Each structure stands twice: as structure tokens, then as C-alpha cells.
Amino acid sequence: MQVSxxxxxxxxxxxxxxxxxxxxxxxxxxxxxxxxSKKQTGAHQMGVNQTKGxxxxxxxxxxxxxxxDQLGFISTTSKQxxxxxxxxxxxxxxxxxxxxxxxxxxxxxxxVRKLVEAKRVHYQVKDIELPEGFRIEDRSA
Numbered sequence: 001m002q003v004s005x006x007x008x009x010x011x012x013x014x015x016x017x018x019x020x021x022x023x024x025x026x027x028x029x030x031x032x033x034x035x036x037s038k039k040q041t042g043a044h045q046m047g048v049n050q051t052k053g054x055x056x057x058x059x060x061x062x063x064x065x066x067x068x069d070q071l072g073f074i075s076t077t078s079k080q081x082x083x084x085x086x087x088x089x090x091x092x093x094x095x096x097x098x099x100x101x102x103x104x105x106x107x108x109x110x111x112v113r114k115l116v117e118a119k120r121v122h123y124q125v126k127d128i129e130l131p132e133g134f135r136i137e138d139r140s141a
Contacts (some may be wrong), residue, residue, distance in 0.1 A: 060098035
């Protein structure tokens with residue numbers, strides 16, 4: 001009889017441990033599921049924001065085409081470039097950054113704005129010489 005009480009106690013203890021483990025693992029799974037959902041939502045939102053930003057920039061470019069004598073796109077592989085375009089009029093040069101209305105400038109964009117406002121702008125010409133032996137050839141088929 002005592003052996004059966006001990007065996008019953010061990011079985012109940014194991015069942016309680018299993019239930020506690022299942023509850024703990026379920027909570028962990030739910031937590032990871034929530035974290036993954038937030039990451040997916042964040043990644044999706046970043047893509048949407050980038051697309052919207054590109055759209056605003058394209059619309060901005062088309063809206064100012066007639067305002068300038070020359071417009072220069074600043075092409076870069078960096079997503080952190082602080083200026084989108086340079087516009088040249090007869091009496092001035094404008095550094096142009098397109099932003100959705102109400103969106104603040106990023107710190108690097110503010111830095112460029114402050115440098116321009118402080119007249120810390122220089123025109124530079126860089127002389128380039130090709131190294132000896134440098135050549136460009138047609139490929140043979």
C-alpha cells in the first residue's frame with residue numbers, strides 16, 4: 001500500500017512538472033511569435049517608407065523641372081546621402097532635399113543645411129590622370 005502511494009505521488013509530481021513545462025514553453029512560443037510578427041511588420045513598414053520616399057522624390061523632381069536652368073541628380077549607392085539634387089539658376093545654386101511634408105530632416109541632412117547656411121561651400125575641380133598602361137579595349141566575340 002505504501003509503495004502505491006509513493007508511486008502515485010511520483011506520477012502526480014511528474015505530471016505537474018510536465019504541465020509547468022508545457023505552460024512555460026507555450027508562453028515562450030507566444031513571445032517569439034509576437035517578436036517575429038513585430039519584426040515582419042517593421043520590415044514591411046521600412047519597405048513601404050522607402051517606396052513612399054522614392055515616390056515623393058520623383059514627384060518633387062517633376063514639379064521643379066522648369067524652375068532651374070540645370071538640375072543635377074546626385075547618384076550614390078549610399079542610402080544616407082544628404083542631398084538629392086543640385087539646381088542651378090542664373091543667380092544661385094540650390095542644394096535640394098525632397099521630404100514628405102512634415103517629416104524632419106535627418107541629422108546628416110541638417111548638417112548639410114547648416115554648412116550651406118554658414119556659406120561653408122566650395123567649388124572644386126579635381127584633375128585626373130590615367131595611370132600608365134591603363135587602356136580600354138573592345139572584346140572579341
